[in-house]
Amino acid sequence: MKSKTIAFSLQKGGVGKSTISGVASFLLSQKGYKVLHVDMDSQANSTQLLTEVEDATETFDERDVLEAIKQQNPHPFILNISENLDILPSTDYLATLDQFLFNEFNQSPGVALFNIIEKIREAYDFIIVDTPPALSILTINSLFAADYVVIPTNLEKFSYNAIERFLGTVQEVNxxxxxxxxxxxxxxxxxxxxxxxxxxxxxxxxDMLEETYQDALFETIIHRRATTGRLPIFGFQGNTELPSAVRQHRSFIEELIQRV
Ligand SMILES: Nc1ncnc2c1ncn2[C@@H]1O[C@H](COP(=O)(O)OP(=O)(O)OP(=O)(O)O)[C@@H](O)[C@H]1O
Ligand SMILES: [Mg+2]
Incomplete structure (x- = not known):
């Protein structure tokens, strides 16, 4: 299978990007695919979710995706989490990436992540990229590196309005x-x-999303569910409520596999 890089992105906070991308990485690895999760958000939420470390910045300082990008070499920074699942983790310091890209990087600032993913993509079936809630250079790098983008959105006006501008950005990066x-x-x-x-x-x-975007919508709808909300507390290993927490994401994964 040819490697697929998929960014999960929308310039809105709290729409489920980190949870959905983290669960997607986990479920795809459980299905036997080789997966690399790349956390491009300095909040490091999906890093914490998947690695179950309490303080990502303390744990992964100088061992994170920022360092991989700065050195343009991902290999020393890839961390194995479980069978079939690796991660390039994030820390608070990823927020300084723009300074590096605009002052020290000798290529276009948007291509830095793409470069390092090119060096490892052959080793994976899926590379899943979590992104920050902004149209920043971190998001531009994530989109540029991606073959595909999934747009998670909550069902509120501000997010609905954000989608059109986001699609415009995807078009420009494309x-x-x-x-x-x-x-x-x-x-x-x-x-x-x-x-x-x-x-x-x-x-x-x-309903408005259905009318406007029709076939672009996934049929699966992820509902608010307490067990899903508690995933950052109980994690994936030994979590007795895991089947309930990720049940609704399984049909999304089936749709995703069919679409790539
Ligand atoms: N299906 C769900 N049901 C209940 N709570 C959820 C669900 N999905 C995510 N959450 C919780 O909602 C919050 C926001 O989710 P998440 O961090 O995944 O969104 P995000 O889009 O990545 O946010 P940000 O833009 O800040 O990165 C988190 O506390 C998460 O645990
Ligand atoms: Mg997030």
Missing amino acids: EFKTEQVNSSIEVLGILRSMHDKRRSDNKIFS
């Missing part, structure tokens, strides 16, 4: 990527998440 390396980024789909059936506005925005 043009740049096609020109630079003759390959493109495909929007794999928009994933509705954080659905709360007690909120009537959630239903309204879910």
